Amino acid sequence: MIEINNVSKWFGTFQVLDNINESIEKGQVVVICGPSGSGKSTILKCLNGLEGFQEGDIIVDGLSLKDPSTDLFKLRQKMGMVFQRFELYPHLKVIENINIAPIKVKKVPEKDAVKRAMELLERVGIPDQADKYPGNLSGGQQQRVAIARALAMDPEIMLFDEPTSALDPEMIKEVLEVMIDLAKSGMTMVVVTHEMGFAREVADEIIFMDEGRIIERGTDKSFFKNPKTERARDFLNKILF
Amino acid sequence: MLSYNFNWSVIWSEPYGQWMLQGIWTTIRLGLICWFIALFLGIVIGTFRVTPFRPLRIFGAVYTEVFRDIPLLVQLFFWYFAAPSILPKSIEMWLYRGLPNSEFWIVVVGLSFYTSSRIAEHIRAGMQSIPEDQFNAALSTGFTHFQTYRYIIIPFAVRLVIPPLTAECLTVFKNTALAMTVGVLETTFMSQQIEAYTFQGIEATTAASVVYMVITLSVVLIMGLVEKRLAVPGLITRKGGQ
Amino acid sequence: MDAYEWQVIINNLSFLMQGLATTFKLALVSITGGLLLGILVGMARLSTIKAIYYPATAFVNLMRSLPLILVIFWFYFLVPVIAGRPMGDFFSACVAFVIFEAAYFAEIVRAGIQSISSGQMQAAYSTGFSYRDTMRYIIIPQALRNMVPSLLTQSVVVFQDTSLAFVIGLKEFLRSASIVDAREMRSLELYAFVGTVYFVICFMMSKMSKRLEIQRKHA
Numbered sequence: 001m002i003e004i005n006n007v008s009k010w011f012g013t014f015q016v017l018d019n020i021n022e023s024i025e026k027g028q029v030v031v032i033c034g035p036s037g038s039g040k041s042t043i044l045k046c047l048n049g050l051e052g053f054q055e056g057d058i059i060v061d062g063l064s065l066k067d068p069s070t071d072l073f074k075l076r077q078k079m080g081m082v083f084q085r086f087e088l089y090p091h092l093k094v095i096e097n098i099n100i101a102p103i104k105v106k107k108v109p110e111k112d113a114v115k116r117a118m119e120l121l122e123r124v125g126i127p128d129q130a131d132k133y134p135g136n137l138s139g140g141q142q143q144r145v146a147i148a149r150a151l152a153m154d155p156e157i158m159l160f161d162e163p164t165s166a167l168d169p170e171m172i173k174e175v176l177e178v179m180i181d182l183a184k185s186g187m188t189m190v191v192v193t194h195e196m197g198f199a200r201e202v203a204d205e206i207i208f209m210d211e212g213r214i215i216e217r218g219t220d221k222s223f224f225k226n227p228k229t230e231r232a233r234d235f236l237n238k239i240l241f
Numbered sequence: 242m243l244s245y246n247f248n249w250s251v252i253w254s255e256p257y258g259q260w261m262l263q264g265i266w267t268t269i270r271l272g273l274i275c276w277f278i279a280l281f282l283g284i285v286i287g288t289f290r291v292t293p294f295r296p297l298r299i300f301g302a303v304y305t306e307v308f309r310d311i312p313l314l315v316q317l318f319f320w321y322f323a324a325p326s327i328l329p330k331s332i333e334m335w336l337y338r339g340l341p342n343s344e345f346w347i348v349v350v351g352l353s354f355y356t357s358s359r360i361a362e363h364i365r366a367g368m369q370s371i372p373e374d375q376f377n378a379a380l381s382t383g384f385t386h387f388q389t390y391r392y393i394i395i396p397f398a399v400r401l402v403i404p405p406l407t408a409e410c411l412t413v414f415k416n417t418a419l420a421m422t423v424g425v426l427e428t429t430f431m432s433q434q435i436e437a438y439t440f441q442g443i444e445a446t447t448a449a450s451v452v453y454m455v456i457t458l459s460v461v462l463i464m465g466l467v468e469k470r471l472a473v474p475g476l477i478t479r480k481g482g483q
Numbered sequence: 484m485d486a487y488e489w490q491v492i493i494n495n496l497s498f499l500m501q502g503l504a505t506t507f508k509l510a511l512v513s514i515t516g517g518l519l520l521g522i523l524v525g526m527a528r529l530s531t532i533k534a535i536y537y538p539a540t541a542f543v544n545l546m547r548s549l550p551l552i553l554v555i556f557w558f559y560f561l562v563p564v565i566a567g568r569p570m571g572d573f574f575s576a577c578v579a580f581v582i583f584e585a586a587y588f589a590e591i592v593r594a595g596i597q598s599i600s601s602g603q604m605q606a607a608y609s610t611g612f613s614y615r616d617t618m619r620y621i622i623i624p625q626a627l628r629n630m631v632p633s634l635l636t637q638s639v640v641v642f643q644d645t646s647l648a649f650v651i652g653l654k655e656f657l658r659s660a661s662i663v664d665a666r667e668m669r670s671l672e673l674y675a676f677v678g679t680v681y682f683v684i685c686f687m688m689s690k691m692s693k694r695l696e697i698q699r700k701h702a
Contacts, residue, residue, distance in 0.1 A: 307682065309689075310639075310681065310682045310685035310686045311643075311678045311681045311685070312643035312681055313643075314646045314647060314649060315646055315657055315677050315678050315681055316678070318661070318674050318677075319675070319678055322670035322671075323671040323674040323675060324671075326670065326671050327671065415549070416550070417550075418550035418552045419647070421650075422649065422650060429553055429556070432553075432556075436560075442556070442559075443557075443560050443561065443564075446553060446556050450549055450557070453548060453549050453553065454545070454549070457547075457548035458548070
């Protein structure tokens with residue numbers, strides 16, 4: 001479904017991604033972890049064209065991101081993204097946050113969009129918050145709304161950029177539960193996270209990145225029990241306290 | 242197009258060139274004098290507004306509000322036409338007859354007060370935006386209040402306040418142009434004099450514009466250098482980028 | 484010292500009030516026109532297209548480095564030349580003010596849009612929004628809310644700036660007072676009156692804008 005071929009990216013003279021290669025099948029859940037500055041958020045944002053890259057190519061569902069004729073805006077409708085800082089639209093109610101894109105971009109009639117939005121709110125567990133503004137919600141609730149917002153466009157792929165890093169500890173679980181549920185329902189997911197519990201539960205593949213390169217790959221069993229590289233061992237030591 | 246004959250040489254031919262130079266010199270003098278007086282007054286008033294003494298705070302607030310809510314031109318007119326009549330007759334006479342260039346000095350008074358109220362606002366905002374914990378951190382390591390202000394707060398405040406002060410310095414120089422309405426022979430006045438004599442209004446006004454652009458650019462450059470010399474890495478970052 | 488003669492104000496009240504009306508008219512035109520033009524220029528300042536960005540930036544920097552009084556003179560000479568016929572002081576003043584204040588409104592607009600975190604744009608893009616829709620439904624609504632205090636402050640500034648139209652003889656409030664002064668020689672009373680009227684108006688306007696800002700924060 002997604003193919004990353006020899007992707008490299010520079011910010012000026014600083015190399016942020018170095019020859020990234022990866023292939024992600026439909027229905028797979030891929031977790032990317034690594035220290036700060038390893039490029040994991042960057043490669044995620046390259047997948048839906050929010051960031052560009054100088055070398056290589058990314059092919060999503062047969063469409064090449066390097067090809068100038070590819071309609072990035074259309075492509076993004078097929079991919080949903082959840083951000084570290086939620087990025088809900090503060091001036092819109094929760095229900096409006098979710099259904100604004102379907103209404104304005106896919107031209108879904110308002111009644112249907114509202115119905116669908118309520119279904120999604122049920123799915124993430126907070127249908128009673130529909131008429132509130134994001135400012136009135138807790139972090140965990142906001143992030144769940146953000147997931148519902150991304151799902152509202154019926155994406156085939158969901159991208160998560162450190163979805164729980166900005167949450168208070170008590171709220172991490174409620175968000176992870178939604179994500180696990182999503183994974184089990186067969187969604188193709190690429191998740192940048194430090195939550196190894198989540199990775200252990202649903203990840204088909206774990207990628208460890210450092211300094212812009214993929215250092216090691218593995219399934220949850222092989223990676224956590226027997227990391228092959230020294231860097232990976234080092235990293236796991238530090239985060240699995 | 243209304244017929245208009247351009248004649249750019251009016252700008253430098255005598256005596257017009259001489260007039261322009263005199264005007265430029267007056268503008269620079271006026272600007273600098275007002276700037277420094279206003280800076281001093283502004284720091285005093287700004288500090289008043291953050292002291293724990295209520296009377297001082299109220300005085301500062303009233304001072305700022307009055308000078309801010311009346312247009313500068315009206316203020317200048319007041320100082321020039323109206324205020325002297327309040328003074329004892331002898332001083333009023335001296336002001337209008339005895340003192341050479343009395344217009345210049347009256348504008349100095351008016352423009353300095355006006356500008357000082359604006360500077361006071363920036364100083365106040367700067368001091369108030371320093372987080373209280375900075376203060377607490379210093380005190381917790383044994384500094385006295387005075388030392389805290391001297392080594393921590395004031396250096397911080399000065400750096401915070403340089404960008405808005407730069408803007409105010411530019412504003413002062415631009416505001417000197419208003420002095421022409423009371424007969425001060427500065428740049429704008431001279432350019433309109435030239436127009437009155439030669440009817441080459443566009444050339445004269447362009448010349449004056451160039452003068453102000455050069456002054457503006459110089460102030461920005463100089464303040465930029467000052468800011469660089471005082472800058473501390475990571476202390477105050479410009480907004481933009483994540 | 485002569486006794487104060489406040490009567491002079493009452494005698495000439497209607498003339499002075501006409502001047503004040505002209506001031507309001509000029510201010511209204513300048514604020515509206517300046518804001519509209521300022522929105523365009525402000526957005527142009529954010530453009531990645533060089534042919535749009537550079538002229539907009541040059542324009543803003545030019546206007547911000549010149550005294551308004553000079554710009555007024557400029558257009559006083561230029562407008563009849565371009566129009567081919569004399570257009571009157573009010574029209575020239577309007578042109579000068581709209582163009583001058585647009586540069587200042589443009590900076591407010593630009594800062595307002597830039598203050599919206601880029602994460603908002605990314606979030607909107609990630610759901611498939613186009614640039615235009617993102618600006619329209621997500622960025623500009625938020626930016627406008629943030630801009631309101633600065634826009635109100637700038638409007639008060641414009642209101643005060645209209646007094647500069649004095650120099651081209653426009654009979655706004657200040658010039659009306661000085662005309663009366665030339666006749667009646669009652670400078671103190673007249674200019675104190677002008678100052679007080681301006682003070683009351685601007686003070687009320689800035690109090691209102693502060694109240695609006697507090698209301699907004701609690702919303």
